[in-house]
Amino acid sequence: MTTTASTFTGEGRRTGAPVVSFEHVSKSYGAVKAVADLDLQLYPGETVALLGPNGAGKSSTLDLLLGLRAPDAGRVELFGTTPQRAIEQGKIGAVLQSGGLMEEVKVRELVKLACDLHPRAYPVEQVLEQAGLTEIADRMVNKLSGGQEQRVRFALATAGANELIVLDEPTTGMDVTARQTFWTTMRDQARQGRAILFATHYLEEADAIADRVIVLHRGRVLADGSAAEIKARAGARRIVFDLDGHIGEGALRELPFLAALEISGRTVRIQSHDADATVHALYGLGLYPRNLEVAGLGLEQAFIAITDAATAEEAAR
Amino acid sequence: MNTLIKLEVIRTLRNKKFMFFSVLYPAALYLLIAGGASETELVKGTHLTLPLLMMVSMASFGAITAVLVGQSERIAKEREKGWVRQLRLTALPGRGYVTAKVASAAVVSLPSIVVVFVVAAAVKHVRFDAAWQWIALTFAIWAGSIVFAALGVAIGYLATGDAVRPITMIIYFGLSALGGLWFPTASFPSWVQKIIEWVPTHAYAALGQAIEQGNAPHLKDVSILVGYLVIFAGAAAWLYRRDTQKA
Numbered sequence: 001m002t003t004t005a006s007t008f009t010g011e012g013r014r015t016g017a018p019v020v021s022f023e024h025v026s027k028s029y030g031a032v033k034a035v036a037d038l039d040l041q042l043y044p045g046e047t048v049a050l051l052g053p054n055g056a057g058k059s060s061t062l063d064l065l066l067g068l069r070a071p072d073a074g075r076v077e078l079f080g081t082t083p084q085r086a087i088e089q090g091k092i093g094a095v096l097q098s099g100g101l102m103e104e105v106k107v108r109e110l111v112k113l114a115c116d117l118h119p120r121a122y123p124v125e126q127v128l129e130q131a132g133l134t135e136i137a138d139r140m141v142n143k144l145s146g147g148q149e150q151r152v153r154f155a156l157a158t159a160g161a162n163e164l165i166v167l168d169e170p171t172t173g174m175d176v177t178a179r180q181t182f183w184t185t186m187r188d189q190a191r192q193g194r195a196i197l198f199a200t201h202y203l204e205e206a207d208a209i210a211d212r213v214i215v216l217h218r219g220r221v222l223a224d225g226s227a228a229e230i231k232a233r234a235g236a237r238r239i240v241f242d243l244d245g246h247i248g249e250g251a252l253r254e255l256p257f258l259a260a261l262e263i264s265g266r267t268v269r270i271q272s273h274d275a276d277a278t279v280h281a282l283y284g285l286g287l288y289p290r291n292l293e294v295a296g297l298g299l300e301q302a303f304i305a306i307t308d309a310a311t312a313e314e315a316a317r
Numbered sequence: 318m319n320t321l322i323k324l325e326v327i328r329t330l331r332n333k334k335f336m337f338f339s340v341l342y343p344a345a346l347y348l349l350i351a352g353g354a355s356e357t358e359l360v361k362g363t364h365l366t367l368p369l370l371m372m373v374s375m376a377s378f379g380a381i382t383a384v385l386v387g388q389s390e391r392i393a394k395e396r397e398k399g400w401v402r403q404l405r406l407t408a409l410p411g412r413g414y415v416t417a418k419v420a421s422a423a424v425v426s427l428p429s430i431v432v433v434f435v436v437a438a439a440v441k442h443v444r445f446d447a448a449w450q451w452i453a454l455t456f457a458i459w460a461g462s463i464v465f466a467a468l469g470v471a472i473g474y475l476a477t478g479d480a481v482r483p484i485t486m487i488i489y490f491g492l493s494a495l496g497g498l499w500f501p502t503a504s505f506p507s508w509v510q511k512i513i514e515w516v517p518t519h520a521y522a523a524l525g526q527a528i529e530q531g532n533a534p535h536l537k538d539v540s541i542l543v544g545y546l547v548i549f550a551g552a553a554a555w556l557y558r559r560d561t562q563k564a
Contacts, residue, residue, distance in 0.1 A: 066406060087406055094406045100398030104328035116320040117407040156403065 017080060019044055019164050019195045020065060025074035027060055027219075034060035036219035037074070042197060044163070047190045049206035050199040052216035053307055058199040059097070061216065062168050065197075066094055079163065086164075090119040093157035094166040101141050101152060108137040111155050118160030130185055131155035132178065146173035154182065158189070165189060167198035171205065183209055203300040215303060217310050227299050234302035235259075237275040241282075241289035242266045255281050271297070318413040325421035339387055340429045343379020344436045347371060356442055365529060368441035373454065373525040376433040378498050380462035381518070383429050384422040385469040385489055392418065392473025393481040401557070411554040415470055419550070422466035423459065430458050450528055457524040457534060464517055464542050467549035474556035492518040517545040 020042040027035040035057045042048055052058050063069040064076050067083025078086035086092055102110055111128055115121040128134050131151045136144070141152065150173050157165060165186070171179045186209070190196050200206055206213055207227045215223040215230065223230050236259045243266055252261055252268065257278050260271035268289075272278040275294050282289060297305065330336065351371040360367050395401055404414065434455065437443040445451060468488070476484045493499055496518020502510060513519050520538040527534045 068402065068405065088408050088410070090408045092406070096399070096402060096406070098399045099403035099406075100395070100400035101403070102324070102328070102395075102400050103398075104331045105324055109324055109327070113320050113324055114407065117318075117409050119408055153403070156407075 016044055018042060018077075019046075019079060020197070021075075021077045022061075022064070023075045023077075025064060025071045025076055027064060027069065027071050034219050035064060035071070038219065038221065040214070040221065042164075042195050044195055045190065045193050046212055047186075047196045047210050048198070048212045048214060049210035050197060050214050050216060051203065051206055051303055052199075052222075055218075056216040057219035058216055059168060060219070062094075062096070062166060062197075062199060066092070066096075066166060090160055091163045092166065093159070093162035093164075095150075095153045095157045095168060095170050097168045097172070099153055101149060103140075103142040105141055106138055107133055107141060107144070107152055107155075110141055110152065111137075111159065114156040114159035121160040122158075127155050127159050130158065132181055147175060147178055150174055151178070151182075154185075158185075162194060164195045164197070167196070169200060170198055171200070171202065179205075203298070203303055207299040213299070215306060217307050218314075222310055223306055230306070231296050231299060231302040234297050234305040236271040236273055236297055236301075236305065238295050238297055238301070239270040239272055239275055239278060239282075239293070240295075241268055241292040243268060243287060243289060251285055255285075271301075318409065318416065321409065321413060321417040322420045325417040326424045329421040329424055335387060335391075336425065336428075339379075339383035339425050340432055343375050343382065343429050344432045346379070347375040347433050347436060348440065350375070351437070351441060354441075363530075366443075368437060369443050369529060372433060372437035372441075372443055373458070373529050374498055374522070376430045376454075376458050377461070377518075377522055377525055378493060379429045379433060380426040380458055381465045381489070381493065381498075381521075383425045384462050384466035385472075386485055387425060388418060388422050388466055388469030389472040389476070389481055389485045392470060393477060396474070397478060411557045412550075414557055415467070415550055415553045418470045418473075418553075419463055419466045422469065423463055426462040426466070427455075427459050430455055430462075445529075446531060450531065453528045454525060457528055458521075461521040461524055461542055464521070464546045464549060467546055467553055468517075470553040471549050471556055474553060474559075492516065495519065496522050498522055515541060517542060520545075 018041040020040065022038045022040040025035055025038045026033070038057075038061065050058050050061065060069070064071055065078070065083065067076070067087065076083060079089075079091055102113075108124065108128065111133065112124045115124050115127060125134070128137050131154050133148075133151055133155055136148060141149075144152065150170070154170065157167070171182055174182060183205070186196060198210075211226060213223070213225065213227050213230050214221055223233055225233070247263060247266075247268065249261075249263060252263075252270075255270070255272075255278050257272045257274040258270060259273055262269040270278060279292070279294065351368045354367040354371070356366060356368055358367070359365065360370055363370070434451065469485075472485055472488065473481065495502075495513055495516045497513070498518055502513055502519070505513065520541040523538040524534045524542075527538075
């Protein structure tokens, strides 16, 4: 995917009333605190990625948002009303990981059902086309592959003009082409001013698609900003180079601002808090690094750095 | 909502295994019980033959089987697969879902009733004095089965997974026995009979018994059934909504 996050950044974001509002929301299951005092606002036109390790509270947050569960404390509002009412008004389309499909029916029949139930529905053929289902419209739902099922779920979520689209791991099971088509469609939706919230394991998707990334950890918001801001927050940059001849690991360890060092074969990978100083010192050692690359951390590494730091901080307390 | 009703009916008809057993099983049971019985000898205390009595009993029993057992298990399965969760995210109101489920159940129960009647008339030469009795019986047993379809939907929402079948079976056998679908309740003590009068299956069986004797169904039985329909359907719609709170 070549599009950068900036494509999504519409002007005048965070104006007007929030689409989604969590106010001090908590939810526990027995002794497990899934969501802890969560405060969160989403605005029209935003494309927001929800990241977090397993058990961070992503699915619970989405359940609370959609009114599938009631919070123990705090308030969840969608479009200034309850989730249930917002759904009845046809303002929300959602693809859930746990969402099943009706069996013994054809794809077209199921999509037509979703269209008929939506107060501002699109034509059935258009919905099928957008979801890439035209060719398999006459197949039985229970005979589909995982990726095809996921496209049907997507069609159900976009059967009409929604103002918020919620997607839980939307591209799981899709191949690369299907994934690209999927996100192209989502971009169109975002351009039309819809808010999109998606939880994902694919960090490169969050990096490429979202104009806002929220990192959840143990039911709390750990970081909230653009992908670039999250990466900057992790602080480190990445230096990669090859060395010929003997590699003195001891000398490399002494480099200033070093955060991590990894040597595999001829290749040295370094994470540094000040890449300029580290590279300068590298030449100062009299070494001649070849194929030198200096780059910011990927979102994935930044994500790991942030959540690891949070875990360590909690352990220290 | 009409699309959902249509779709629920279509998919029920497409489920050949389910249709096959639901439709043919009551007729097979009828042949087993009444197959060897005399076609002319009257059952003691009535002016009706055993093949005729059993025809009405089996049609009622078969209709309840199809709607109660069939619905509760199918719905419990749908909940497990998460389809109900997905449907809950559409603008469909709870009563729409319950109506569609009850309608699809009615599609199964009608042929199961007709098949029992056809088998009884063809094999055991069951006849009535008047043709209206056939039509009235079909309609009464069919309409009455809707009450139990609503109960089936409610059970499907109440119970999960492995618990569905035993719970359905307990309710199903209990209601069938208490309602006198299997054996006459005349031998029970009178205080038990007083209670039994209010059991939905008893009122249901009474509809058919009145018609087979050439009378109109009692208003009391009809009212009892309507009352239960309201309770069961209301419970089903409420459970559908509640289910989503904890699903």
